[in-house]
Amino acid sequence: MVLQKRLDYGFNGYQVPATPRATRSARVIYFIVTKRVPFRKRVEDSQVGAFDLLATVAGKLLLDKECSRASTNTSSAEDQSGVEKTTVKEERQDGDQSLKLETCNHESTSREFYVSELVSQTNDPNYSSRESPSLQNDAHLGFASVITSSDCSERFDAQKLMNGKIKNEMGSLPCKVETGPFLCGTSGGCLKPEAENKRLKDEELHGTDKVSTGEVADTCPLEDPVVLDGKPPPLVSSDSSGKLRSCGDHNPLRSFPLRRDDVNVVSRDDDEKSSGCTHPSRIKDSFRSTPCIGDRRIRKILASKYWKVASKLKDVTFSNSDENSKSGYYGRSTYKCLRSERNYPFKKRKFLHYSSVSNSDGGTSNEGISDSPEKSINGNTASVYPKMHGVTGESSSLADQRKSFHSRDSHVKLRIKSFRVPELFIEIPESATVGSLKRTVMEAVTAILGGGLRVGVLLQGKKVREDNKTLLQTGISHDDQMDALGFSLEPNPSQTSPLLCPGSSPLKCPCDTPLPLARHPANPGLVNQVTCDPSPEPHMLNLGNFVESDHDSAPTDMSLGKNLTDSKALVAVPAMSVEALAAVPAHRKSKRSEVVQRRIRRPFSVAEVEALVQAVEKLGTGRWRDVKLRAFDNAKHRTYVDLKDKWKTLVHTARISPQQRRGEPVPQELLDRVLTAHAYWSQHQAKQQLKPQQPETCLLLYNTPK
DNA sequence: ATTAGGG
DNA sequence: CCCTAAT
Numbered sequence: 263m264v265l266q267k268r269l270d271y272g273f274n275g276y277q278v279p280a281t282p283r284a285t286r287s288a289r290v291i292y293f294i295v296t297k298r299v300p301f302r303k304r305v306e307d308s309q310v311g312a313f314d315l316l317a318t319v320a321g322k323l324l325l326d327k328e329c330s331r332a333s334t335n336t337s338s339a340e341d342q343s344g345v346e347k348t349t350v351k352e353e354r355q356d357g358d359q360s361l362k363l364e365t366c367n368h369e370s371t372s373r374e375f376y377v378s379e380l381v382s383q384t385n386d387p388n389y390s391s392r393e394s395p396s397l398q399n400d401a402h403l404g405f406a407s408v409i410t411s412s413d414c415s416e417r418f419d420a421q422k423l424m425n426g427k428i429k430n431e432m433g434s435l436p437c438k439v440e441t442g443p444f445l446c447g448t449s450g451g452c453l454k455p456e457a458e459n460k461r462l463k464d465e466e467l468h469g470t471d472k473v474s475t476g477e478v479a480d481t482c483p484l485e486d487p488v489v490l491d492g493k494p495p496p497l498v499s500s501d502s503s504g505k506l507r508s509c510g511d512h513n514p515l516r517s518f519p520l521r522r523d524d525v526n527v528v529s530r531d532d533d534e535k536s537s538g539c540t541h542p543s544r545i546k547d548s549f550r551s552t553p554c555i556g557d558r559r560i561r562k563i564l565a566s567k568y569w570k571v572a573s574k575l576k577d578v579t580f581s582n583s584d585e586n587s588k589s590g591y592y593g594r595s596t597y598k599c600l601r602s603e604r605n606y607p608f609k610k611r612k613f614l615h616y617s618s619v620s621n622s623d624g625g626t627s628n629e630g631i632s633d634s635p636e637k638s639i640n641g642n643t644a645s646v647y648p649k650m651h652g653v654t655g656e657s658s659s660l661a662d663q664r665k666s667f668h669s670r671d672s673h674v675k676l677r678i679k680s681f682r683v684p685e686l687f688i689e690i691p692e693s694a695t696v697g698s699l700k701r702t703v704m705e706a707v708t709a710i711l712g713g714g715l716r717v718g719v720l721l722q723g724k725k726v727r728e729d730n731k732t733l734l735q736t737g738i739s740h741d742d743q744m745d746a747l748g749f750s751l752e753p754n755p756s757q758t759s760p761l762l763c764p765g766s767s768p769l770k771c772p773c774d775t776p777l778p779l780a781r782h783p784a785n786p787g788l789v790n791q792v793t794c795d796p797s798p799e800p801h802m803l804n805l806g807n808f809v810e811s812d813h814d815s816a817p818t819d820m821s822l823g824k825n826l827t828d829s830k831a832l833v834a835v836p837a838m839s840v841e842a843l844a845a846v847p848a849h850r851k852s853k854r855s856e857v858v859q860r861r862i863r864r865p866f867s868v869a870e871v872e873a874l875v876q877a878v879e880k881l882g883t884g885r886w887r888d889v890k891l892r893a894f895d896n897a898k899h900r901t902y903v904d905l906k907d908k909w910k911t912l913v914h915t916a917r918i919s920p921q922q923r924r925g926e927p928v929p930q931e932l933l934d935r936v937l938t939a940h941a942y943w944s945q946h947q948a949k950q951q952l953k954p955q956q957p958e959t960c961l962l963l964y965n966t967p968k
Numbered sequence: 969a970t971t972a973g974g975g
Numbered sequence: 976c977c978c979t980a981a982t
Binding site: 860861863903904 | 977
């Protein structure tokens with residue numbers, strides 16, 4: 263065959279060198295995509311460790327899978343010493359992006375995510391949260407974990423557990439809850455918007471009350487269900503949707519100062535929510551275990567069927583109790599399990615839906631990053647905001663309170679307009695449709711976002727690696743440095759939530775298997791491939807790599823691979839993390855090692871149909887392996903099952919009116935042959951089996967319609 | 969690993 | 976195309 267010509271496109275001005283490809287198959291297009299995820303966050307608290315900051319940002323990203331936008335910015339930040347409070351605010355902005363990501367949902371357009379998190383132990387009353395409008399859930403939200411899916415019965419258990427814990431925590435923590443002086447306002451540094459200020463004020467006024475443990479306890483349990491359930495929809499792809507969960511540990515035991523460990527950003531869970539991923543910190547984390555998962559989630563996301571499902575909200579992270587076991591089960595489930603899940607979306611959904619949001623902490627201790635609710639089904643904004651938002655409205659939300667506790671430092675406000683997403687390489691056949699291209703890119707993007715990425719903090723162009731340093735120590739809190747502050751998204755080696763694992767956190771995700779990604783064995787040909795550049799970081803992973811083989815075996819990609827570090831290419835699963843996005847089907851295998859993706863669709867060409875028809879005429883139906891060997895031995899991407907399916911569709915096509923046929927028209931002559939051969943072989947099933955070898959004869963026979 | 973069928 | 980069940 264002729265070498266295909268390849269089109270190389272560079273997004274964002276990057277051109278990807280074409281890799282030599284041996285394949286003859288279709289032309290491949292490479293894209294390098296740099297995506298940016300837009301969002302702004304405000305982080306206040308110079309005291310917050312860099313790690314926390316990262317966690318916060320990461321959490322946000324996860325939440326936002328839906329839309330991404332380009333460009334990063336940081337906006338002003340101020341630090342005020344003394345207050346420890348962190349506020350993160352996110353907003354979406356449409357930005358510029360080289361690739362524009364759009365949400366698929368029709369439902370709601372705007373969704374806002376909030377992540378908030380953080381951790382602080384401050385007493386400040388002021389923590390501000392977001393302005394987001396929806397506050398409805400806030401109160402509830404504040405707390406923590408939310409168990410979302412209504413469906414699951416399991417959830418109940420979880421709730422129970424949670425409640426219990428929460429209560430306990432509350433009980434123990436009352437003191438902590440106090441509202442502190444309003445640091446923000448006072449500390450002059452705060453840049454909070456007016457709205458926030460108001461909030462703060464409100465908080466001051468009300469905060470205390472809210473804080474009371476009793477309240478917390480009450481609210482929490484209820485909330486979750488309410489919020490989450492409210493939007494129940496069906497759809498959510500499991501993972502996609504949410505994925506983020508915050509991991510807040512709720513240990514009652516914990517001491518206040520949070521550690522980095524405490525903060526977890528977890529995001530994806532997949533269906534299985536089970537394995538927790540992260541960090542639970544050292545202590546027992548009762549609450550939530552987060553799943554580790556990138557894979558699962560991706561998978562879920564991918565599964566197209568599921569996509570439609572409504573929102574999922576949050577995974578519930580349950581405590582260890584029953585849930586865990588369950589979750590564990592799923593999590594660990596093997597590939598097969600996953601698959602099965604796919605098939606049975608319902609099941610999955612149940613699990614998935616529960617995305618957990620763990621936000622909670624009992625208000626006390628720590629907080630993980632909470633994410634906002636994933637998507638609500640409807641996409642209502644409100645649903646989205648549920649938890650954290652409360653902040654605004656009620657200052658009282660637990661989270662707020664928590665934050666407030668310790669705040670004493672000055673705050674650093676950051677505005678991140680967008681994140682730069684690592685480069686992605688996408689390879690797609692020329693014959694692919696624009697839609698498929700979009701999907702492919704989406705998959706790549708989502709794979710990255712959902713697959714676990716880490717946030718890198720750049721200060722004056724230098725990577726700030728010391729997660730434990732405070733912003734103050736790092737210099738991030740200095741106004742003059744704000745301009746030099748940048749964030750980047752990097753592939754996270756372990757799928758587990760990147761942030762989670764940072765550093766030394768002791769936590770481990772059960773899920774995590776140490777295994778890195780599995781390499782895709784070579785499929786000879788690659789059809790689509792998406793790879794992510796390895797980031798410099800130590801653990802880089804490649805996110806998705808989707809490899810498909812074509813007839814040609816073109817090792818070619820490997821060359822690309824070079825770019826990627828050694829990356830093992832993962833199969834990229836198209837995942838849309840966000841429901842909204844969702845659209846891409848993806849399947850992943852369990853374990854991050856592999857991501858399974860639905861094979862790309864490769865319509866049969868007329869030539870292939872011809873070959874198939876000819877082979878079937880000779881061999882008959884029912885001997886697909888032989889047909890494959892005879893006519894498609896070189897087409898690795900055509901399996902005997904594919905041939906059988908194609909034959910099935912050909913027969914169907916031949917029987918319907920031409921007007922009803924779609925796709926590349928198949929010559930009527932071939933269709934006639936299909937019908938003839940089909941009829942012939944149908945009749946001679948038994949006989950033919952005996953003498954399959956004589957094509958000629960067969961042909962003669964069929965000519966005469968039986 | 970194949971085949972047959974349903975989805 | 977995927978997935979299963981049955982071979």
